[in-house]
Amino acid sequence: MIKEVKLESEIAIKPTSEIEEILQNVRMILGTVKGTATMYREFGIEDLIDVPRNVAEARLTATIAENISKYEPRARLLSVEYENNEEGISPRVVIDIVGTRA
DSSP: OOOETTTTTOOSSSSSHHHHHHHHHHHHHHHHHHTTTTOOOTOSBOOOOTEEEEEEHHHHHHHHHHHHHHHOTTOOOOOEEEEEEEEEEEEEEEEEEOOOOO
């Protein structure tokens, strides 16, 4: 099952399905700055201020792929695209949800 996740996606405090839980977990990966999660310093994405856009996108894509693989193995990363916003760039991730009871 193919799904899209953005930072702006609505947060589900209490997911009602396994698919909603997976989407929430991927969104948490995208919204957490690496080094800020107590006991999980490698969790999240890098804070890349003043890095050229092409370098930032490449490093973010690698970090997103690594984190999804490690922390949400029920999701398989298909693609990452970047959109401009007021704060810089924002990732739009497309995942394939695998191994669920959906």
